[in-house]
Amino acid sequence: MRFHRHACITRDGGLTHERRRIVNAIPTVYDVAERSGVSIATVSRVYRSPDSVRAATRERVLAAASELGYVPSGNARGLASRSTGVLGLCFPDYSDPDTVGAEDDDAAMLYSDQIIRGMERAARRHGYALLIAASLAGGPESLVAQVAGRVDGFAVMARTVPTEELEAISRRRPVVMLAGPRAQDPSLDHLDHVEVANEDGQYELTRHLVHDHGLRRLAYVGLVDDSPDVEARFRGFRRACVEAGVEAGVEASVAPALRMPMMTQAEGARAARLLCEGSGERPEAFVFANDQMAVGALQELERRGLRVPDDVVVTGFDGIPLSRMVRPALTTVRQPMVRMGEEAVDLLVQRLSGRPPQEPVSLMLPVSVARRASCGCEETTVLPTVV
Amino acid sequence: MRFHRHACITRDGGLTHERRRIVNAIPTVYDVAERSGVSIATVSRVYRSPDSVRAATRERVLAAASELGYVPSGNARGLASRSTGVLGLCFPDYSDPDTVGAEDDDAAMLYSDQIIRGMERAARRHGYALLIAASLAGGPESLVAQVAGRVDGFAVMARTVPTEELEAISRRRPVVMLAGPRAQDPSLDHLDHVEVANEDGQYELTRHLVHDHGLRRLAYVGLVDDSPDVEARFRGFRRACVEAGVEAGVEASVAPALRMPMMTQAEGARAARLLCEGSGERPEAFVFANDQMAVGALQELERRGLRVPDDVVVTGFDGIPLSRMVRPALTTVRQPMVRMGEEAVDLLVQRLSGRPPQEPVSLMLPVSVARRASCGCEETTVLPTVV
DNA sequence: GTGAAAGCGCTAACAG
DNA sequence: CTGTTAGCGCTTTCAC
DSSP states (O other), X not given: OOOOHHHHHHHHTTHHHHHHHHTTOOOOHHHHHHHHTSOHHHHHHHHHOGGGSOHHHHHHHHHHHHHHTOOOOHHHHHXXXXXXXXXXXXXXXXXXXXXXXXXXXXXXXXXXXXXXXXXXXXXXXXTOEEEEXXXXXXXXXXXXXXXXXXXXXXXXXXXXXXXXXXXXXXXXXXXXXXXXXXXXXXXXXXSEEEEEOHHHXXXXXXXXXXXXXXXXXXXXXXXXXXXXXXXXXXXXXHHHHHHHTOHHHHHHHTOGGGOOSSOOHHHHHHHHHHHXXXXXXOOSEEEESSHHHHHHHHHHHHHTTOOTTTTOEEEOSBOOHHHHHSSSXXXXXXXXXXXXXXXXXXXXXXXHTTOOOOOOOEEEEOOEEEOOXXXXXXXXXXXXXXX | OXXXXXXXXXXXXTHHHHHHHHTTOOOOHHHHHHHHTSOHHHHHHHHHOGGGXXXXXXXXXXXXXXXXXXXXXXXXXXXXXXXXXXXXXXXXOOOOXXXXXXXXXXXXXXXXXXXXXXXXXXXXXXXXXXXXXXXXXOSTTOHHHHHHTTOSEEEEETTSSOHHHHHHHHHHSOEEEESSSOOOSGGGTTSEEEEEOHHHHHHHHHHIIIIISOOOOEEEEOOOTTOHHHHHHHHHHHHHHHHHTOHHHHHHHTOGGGOOSSOOHHHHHHHHHHHHHSSSOOOSEEEESSHHHHHHXXXXXXXXXXXXXXXXXXXXXXXXXXHHHSSSOOBEEEOOHHHHHHHHHHHHHHHHTTOOOOOOOEEEEOOEEEOOGGGTSXXXXXXXXXX
16 A cells, blocks of 8 residues: 555655655645645646636635646656647757867757757647757667657657657657658658658759750859768759750869868868869859868858859858858758758657547658859848848 | 456456567566566666666567567656656747738747757757746647656756746756856746857947947847846847947937847848948847848848948847858848857756756856958958858 | 555546 | 545655
């Protein structure tokens, strides 16, 4: 038989509560119940379904709770009700030993920041809080496992959680994958998935360069081997080139030297240098797989006295705020990251709502090409019209 | 007597586990224990203190856990161990009905973003995850209460949580206040506190304008009534003015019209308009209480054909990324927001470490004045050297 | 090194 | 509308 507080009083002469008060311990339902002269069930009801309690009783309980400084234990609640009211997000650990405290690091994190923002906003709308953690080394006691064990639903950015761990987690709770390709692995093909139209976006942008600006020699920079997103972008680039009959440029563009390992501004600058000093003719356009690199290239080109877009066209991908701020403003493909976070939450909430479980959902969010000055579509102004 | 799983087996003919497996329910310690032929205590030990279990046993347990897809329940853990491994943050709800989806909203949130980033990073270092929630309407079932009941420690941005609620929370768990003034309220004076040197920063900046640039007519914009941070900045501004003997300018600057309710770009533009069209002589410098407004003013001034800094000097406060991107780059006071988040976590972790409880700590983080083009200290370049 | 058993604080039937 | 009671899944003494 469990010794409830009531039993304790009989058992140890009622000292329990005295001691509690003296050491200023954390008040529980039992304390509130006793102080307001009701049962713990009623205290619970006051919080869970206030309308099911008579107004006078409710007042009394609330008063006692307030006097005691009572805050319900989320753990006990979660354990008893089998739900936490918390959604989780696991994102890549961007902390780069080389860039501790550097601004570049800041920019790199914008991607996760936006997703966090979107998820937080949507979660709030549904009454959920958001638990976030960067993925670190795995293992039984990893932060990821910690988080996974405390949430009702879990969003995971691509390649941040090992397949096996993810499989276990998804057995417990709904999981949605963010970015990356739809999991091919059969053990994960039941997961919902949200991605952006990487290939189509890069295709549209490239087509714009080839078709509208008449460019023929394009170089693509940023084919990181293990990033499916970048792979998809490259496919889009290639498709547009092939359609326009500019294959040669394509082949030249995937020289190993241009597989940037980090996709940082520094790497973008390096790529621009290589492209300018290369043996063959300089490409007419540098097509970067992200904005970071493109911005780095912009700087390198300025250093070399080359004008953008007159001497060479530069484009990025992502549509980070910075892309609009640099001069010339960067032509790029805008990804709706905030919306991605929101969609992820909506998907999770839907699964949690207990409606008839449906087939795994895979959303592909549309992107939009922002035609700005760096491809020659917009005048270069001195002061950006922000807002 | 509690019916443990063992008892259940006797009780219902061992169906419990069968059913569990069939409905693919969430595996628990009991399942892992049974499958690996040990007691639940041992399963627990494998996770909590692996070294206290014989290697062979450990392997067996881990294997079973993996086959079952076992993930420990954070709730049960937290309840039993009285700690969650999670820190919380409550920040203001910036969502403005007027700016849904607008870019301005984005910029406004940068402040919280940075703090989130700092806290996440520091929390991770200490093995904690971060639970975040914007403050909404209070009440017993508010998100804030939800969060407070699930964390080991709680950081709260100024004026996001009602005093009474905060008092209750701080009785349970360590709380650190971010920004704002040190709580004057005696019920909250035991809280740790982290702020930045608002007054000194604005003083330095103003002194720079008066002393180094010889400006005499300064207008201050942004005295929101209930923001202690802005109040402090204004005090710094006034002190510098008084010291330099330019009181008149000060008085004029606090006209009610210039008490901006929102501190947005739009408001900054409006303030610039008022200042330009005002009856008296136009001030030589517009000193804004944040970067947002200053950027708005920059745009309004360009619209009116006024050159910055030649015709009028403009300064901001915060040092958001945008301040460096606009042309002319904004002279401003940089606040170390990321560091603020990190300090908050360090403070919480220290309190949680169980060391001899010390006096409440109040940190005032130093700021630095970024002298850029908008006050005439730096050349206006076309392409910002980002990085 | 391992097991048995007592809760952690709350929710959710189920009675009344 | 309110009280009783049996757990939720795990950690943690205390024995062996």
